[in-house]
Amino acid sequence: MKYKKIIAAAAALAMLAAPASGAHAAETANKPHTASETLFSIGSVSKTFAAAAAMQLADAGKLDPDAPVTDYLPEFRMADSRYRDITVRMLMDHTSGLMGSYYANDVLYGSRSRVPHDAFLSYLSTERLKAAPGAYGCYCNDGYELLEQIVERVSGEDFTAYIEAHICKPLGMEQTGTPWNAFETPEQTKVYSGRASVPADYGMTVGTGGILSTAAELCKFGSAFFKGDCTLLSENAKTEMFRSGAGDQYEDGFGLGFDTVSQPEYAAAGVQVVSKGGDLVEQHAELLVAPDEQISVAVLSAGGSSTENKMLAEALMDIALEEKGVKINHPVIAEQPTADSVPEAYLAKAGLYLDRDSIYALSFPEQKYMQIDKLCTDLPQTRYFLYTGNDSFVQVGGDPAKDSSFQPRSEQTVLRLTERGGETYIAEESRWDYGTLGVLTNTGYSMQKVSEHPVSEAAQAAWDARSGKRYWLAGDTAFSISYLSLPCAQLYSDPAAPGYFGNMQITDENHAKSVLSIPSSMSRDQFDLECKVIDGKEYLICEGRGMTFLSEDSIPDLPADLDCAELTSGAAAWYNISGTSNRTITLDIPDGAAVYVYDRFGNVVYASISEQYGSTAALPLSGKIVFAGETGSTVGIRQ
Numbered sequence: 151m152k153y154k155k156i157i158a159a160a161a162a163l164a165m166l167a168a169p170a171s172g173a174h175a176a177e178t179a180n181k182p183h184t185a186s187e188t189l190f191s192i193g194s195v196s197k198t199f200a201a202a203a204a205m206q207l208a209d210a211g212k213l214d215p216d217a218p219v220t221d222y223l224p225e226f227r228m229a230d231s232r233y234r235d236i237t238v239r240m241l242m243d244h245t246s247g248l249m250g251s252y253y254a255n256d257v258l259y260g261s262r263s264r265v266p267h268d269a270f271l272s273y274l275s276t277e278r279l280k281a282a283p284g285a286y287g288c289y290c291n292d293g294y295e296l297l298e299q300i301v302e303r304v305s306g307e308d309f310t311a312y313i314e315a316h317i318c319k320p321l322g323m324e325q326t327g328t329p330w331n332a333f334e335t336p337e338q339t340k341v342y343s344g345r346a347s348v349p350a351d352y353g354m355t356v357g358t359g360g361i362l363s364t365a366a367e368l369c370k371f372g373s374a375f376f377k378g379d380c381t382l383l384s385e386n387a388k389t390e391m392f393r394s395g396a397g398d399q400y401e402d403g404f405g406l407g408f409d410t411v412s413q414p415e416y417a418a419a420g421v422q423v424v425s426k427g428g429d430l431v432e433q434h435a436e437l438l439v440a441p442d443e444q445i446s447v448a449v450l451s452a453g454g455s456s457t458e459n460k461m462l463a464e465a466l467m468d469i470a471l472e473e474k475g476v477k478i479n480h481p482v483i484a485e486q487p488t489a490d491s492v493p494e495a496y497l498a499k500a501g502l503y504l505d506r507d508s509i510y511a512l513s514f515p516e517q518k519y520m521q522i523d524k525l526c527t528d529l530p531q532t533r534y535f536l537y538t539g540n541d542s543f544v545q546v547g548g549d550p551a552k553d554s555s556f557q558p559r560s561e562q563t564v565l566r567l568t569e570r571g572g573e574t575y576i577a578e579e580s581r582w583d584y585g586t587l588g589v590l591t592n593t594g595y596s597m598q599k600v601s602e603h604p605v606s607e608a609a610q611a612a613w614d615a616r617s618g619k620r621y622w623l624a625g626d627t628a629f630s631i632s633y634l635s636l637p638c639a640q641l642y643s644d645p646a647a648p649g650y651f652g653n654m655q656i657t658d659e660n661h662a663k664s665v666l667s668i669p670s671s672m673s674r675d676q677f678d679l680e681c682k683v684i685d686g687k688e689y690l691i692c693e694g695r696g697m698t699f700l701s702e703d704s705i706p707d708l709p710a711d712l713d714c715a716e717l718t719s720g721a722a723a724w725y726n727i728s729g730t731s732n733r734t735i736t737l738d739i740p741d742g743a744a745v746y747v748y749d750r751f752g753n754v755v756y757a758s759i760s761e762q763y764g765s766t767a768a769l770p771l772s773g774k775i776v777f778a779g780e781t782g783s784t785v786g787i788r789q
Contacts, residue, residue: 187364189325189337190450191352192435193428195368197294199313200357201242201407202374203301205387206316213304215239215390215406222300226271230278238300240283241293242406243395247281248274249664250675251291254626254696257359257430259759260349261629262329267355270295273696280676286669287395287402289409291358298357309356320381321370326363328356337364339452341432343634346760351430351631359430365448372439372446375424388441392424400568400577400595402671415480416440421471425463427456431631436460438467445470461587480588483562483581486544488536492517496537499567499574503597504653504665506672510597511646519550520565525644526652528618535565542566559583565596574599575668595670603649605656610643612659613651616681617643620752621690621699624722628744628778629759632697637776638752639690639699641679654679664694700724708775714786717743717779727773734768738786743779 207213213222215238220226227233232247240246252273255266274292281288298309305312310330318326325337329352341350353360363371374382375391383391392411394403405411408424416423421440428435436459438447447466449459468478492514503510503522511523520543524531534550535543545563546555560583568577576597582590620638623630641652649655654662664676677694687704691697700722708725715723727747737745739758747756750772756763769775777785 187325187337187366188339188450189332189335189362189364190339190435190452191350191360191362191430191433192368192437192450193353193359193430193433193456194291195426195428195435195437196353196357196359196361197428198407198426198437199317199361199371200294200297200301200309201391202317202382203305203309203312203357204238204242204297205383205391205406207301207304209384209387213238213300215242219296219300222303223271223296226296227275228279229276232279232282235283237283238297239406241290241297241300243404244287244290244293244402244671245284245395245404246290246293246296247279247283247285248290248292248296249277249280249677249694250288252295252355252694252696253632253675254698255630256291256355257351257353257631258627258629259351259631259634260334261627262333262352263354263627265354267295267298270299270355277694278678280664280673281667286397287404287671288669289402289404289671289674291355291675294358295355298355301357313356313361317371317374317382321367321374323363323367323370326361326367326371328360328362329354330356332362338362339433339450341452343432343754343757343760346757346762348432348634348757348760349629351432353430359428363450365450368435368437368448368450369446372437372448373444375439375441376444376446377441392422392441397669400593401669402594415478419471419476419478421476421478423467425460427460429456431635434459436463438463440467440471443471443474443476457590458584458587461584461590465587481581481591482589483559483583485557486538486542486562486564487540488544488546489539490518492520492537496520496567499599502600502602502647502650503576504600505597505668506666506674506676507653509600509644509647509650509653512599515551519546519555523646525647526642526650527644528640528642535563538564568595570669573667594672595668596672598666598668600665603655605649606658609656609659610648612681613656613662614643616651616690617641620702622702622705622722622724622774622776623697624689624700624724625696625698625720626722626778627720628742628780630778633744633746633776633778634754634757637746637748637754639692639697651679705774708769711789712787713789714784715777717777717781717783717785719779719781722776722778724774724776727769727775728771733789734766736766736788738788739765740779740783740785743777743783743785745775745777745785747773747775749773 219236236246310328338350391406394411396403408426410425413423423440426437434451434456436449447463449463500513509525513521520535522533535545543565548554563580566577575595578596579593620640622638623632643651651662655665656662660681662679666673677692680691682689688701690699705724745758749770756767
C-alpha cells in the first residue's frame with residue numbers, strides 16, 4: 151500500500167538581532183519550559199553551536215584554533231600517526247582526514263546514552279585516517295564529537311551546561327537544549343516512521359547533532375552572527391567562521407560550523423548568505439543567515455529532509471531580501487547543446503570509477519556518447535551522457551545508441567572529467583526543479599578513477615561467497631534508529647570489477663579496505679570491512695562506523711515453543727520466521743528492551759517502540775524477528 155509521508159514543520163524569519171541578557175549556571179535536568187513553540191532535534195545544525203562555543207573560547211584566549219587537538223586532549227590517539235597533525239580548526243572546517251562517522255548508537259528513539267560520548271576516544275584509538283590532515287574538506291561528524299570534548303576540557307564544563315550558560319542564556323533561548331536537559335518535553339514534535347508514530351529521535355553526540363530548538367529560537371541563534379552583534383562572538387571570530395578554505399569550485403566551501411559561506415546566486419547580488427543543514431532520521435533542519443543584511447531564517451521539520459527545508463528557507467530569505475530592495479536570480483534548468491561524437495582525448499579516461507556507494511564502468515561506445523554502468527549491485531543501472539562541446543557531458547534519458555535520447559526538464563546532471571594531483575576525477579553539477587520552491591544546485595567532485603585490482607583466487611572466492619548476502623544489525627542497543635533505518639547490510643562483488651566488494655578493495659579473505667579519496671564530501675563516512683567468526687557465527691564488522699552485523703547464515707529459526715528470549719548487551723538475538731501462517735505472539739517486554747519484526751524484504755512490520763503496535767505481533771510467513779536489550783533481562787513470549 152502506498153502512503154504519504156507525515157510531515158510536521160515550523161519556520162521562522164528574523165530581520166533584527168535578538169537582545170542580550172545575562173548568563174546563569176546551566177542545569178542538567180529538563181528545563182522548566184513555559185513557551186509553547188514546537189521543539190525539534192536540529193541534527194547537524196548543532197555543529198554551528200559547537201563551533202560558536204569553540205570560537206568563544208578562542209575569543210577568551212583559552213583555545214587556539216590552529217593548535218593540535220592533542221594539546222587539549224592529550225589522550226587522543228589513533229592507529230595512524232598523522233593524527234598528531236590534526237588541529238582544532240581542521241575539526242571545524244572538515245579537513246581533519248578522519249574516516250567520518252561513528253554511527254553505533256549515535257541516534258536513539260526516545261532514549262539516552264552517554265556511551266557514544268564517553269567511549270569515543272577509545273573508538274578512535276583503533277582507526278586510521280582516510281587522508282592527510284588538511285588535504286581537503288570532507289564532511290565529518292567525528293570531528294565535531296572531538297570538538298565537543300575539547301570545549302568541555304577547555305571550559306571545565308559539561309557541553310550541555312556550556313551551551314545553556316554561554317549561548318542560550320545570553321540570547322534568551324529558553325527552550326533550546328540537548329537530550330540531557332530537554333528530553334521528551336511536552337513541546338517535542340510528533341515523529342513518524344512511515345505511518346507509525348515513534349518516540350522522537352535524539353542525537354547522542356551532542357556537538358555533532360544532538361541539540362534541540364524551536365524555529366524561533368534557532369532563528370534567534372542565527373541573529374548572533376549579524377554584523378555588529380557581539381553578544382556571543384567577536385567580529386574577528388565571525389569573520390573566521392565565514393571564511394571558506396575551498397581550493398576550487400568543486401571543493402565543498404565549508405566555513406567553521408557552516409556547510410556553505412558563499413552561495414553563487416546570492417554572491418552575484420552582493421549578498422553573503424551562510425547556511426547549515428541538519429538531518430537525524432525523522433527530524434531535519436536548515437539555518438540561513440545573511441549577516442550584513444541582518445536576516446536569519448530557520449526551517450525545522452519532522453519528515454521531509456534538510457534539502458527541502460533549505461529550499462523553503464531560501465524562498466523566505468529571498469522575500470526578506472526583496473523587501474530590502476535586493477532581487478535574487480536563482481539558476482534554471484536550460485537544455486544543453488550536444489555533439490554527435492566524443493573527442494578522442496577522452497577515450498583514455500574509460501575504466502573503473504568509485505563513489506561513496508559503488509563502483510562503475512565508464513566507457514565511450516563507438517565514441518558517440520559516454521556510458522556509466524553501476525557494478526557490484528543487485529539493481530544494474532546504466533546512465534548515458536552526450537558531449538556538449540563545452541568540455542562537459544550532459545545526462546540524457548532514452549538510448550543514444552538508438553538515437554532516442556532526450557534531456558529531462560525537471561533535473562539535469564552535467565559531468566566534467568578533470569585531473570588533480572595526478573588523479574582523474576569526475577566533477578558534477580546537478581540541478582533539480584522543486585517547482586514553486588525553485589531549482590536546487592549541487593556542485594562537487596563525484597567520482598574517482600581507480601585501477602584494476604586483481605587478488606588471489608582464495609580472497610576473491612571468499613568475498614564472492616558473501617556477495618548479496620544479508621548481514622543483520624547485531625551490536626546496537628535496543629532503541630538505536632538503525633533497527634528501523636538500516637537493519638541489514640548487503641554488498642556485492644562483480645566479475646566486471648575483480649578485487650572489489652561494493653566500492654572497497656579486497657585485501658585478503660576477510661578484509662576489504664576503502665580507497666576512496668575524492669576531494670569533497672563524496673568521501674565522507676568511509677569504513678573498512680572485516681569478516682570474523684565468533685562462537686561459530688559470522689559477523690561483518692564496519693570499522694570506522696562501529697557497527698556489527700550478523701550473517702543471515704548464522705541466524706537460527708524461531709522455535710515454535712519459545713517462551714522467552716534471553717537478552718545480551720551488544721548482541722541482539724535474531725531468529726528466522728518461516729513456515730507458519732496467521733501466527734501471532736504476545737510479548738512481555740521489560741524496560742530497556744525492544745522487539746522488531748521484518749518481512750522477507752527487510753521491511754519493518756512490527757516495532758515495539760511504537761505504541762500503535764501494542765504488545766501483540768503478527769508474524770509474516772517469512773522474515774526475521776530480533777530481540778534487543780540488556781544482559782540479564784528477558785522478553786516473555788506467549789503463543
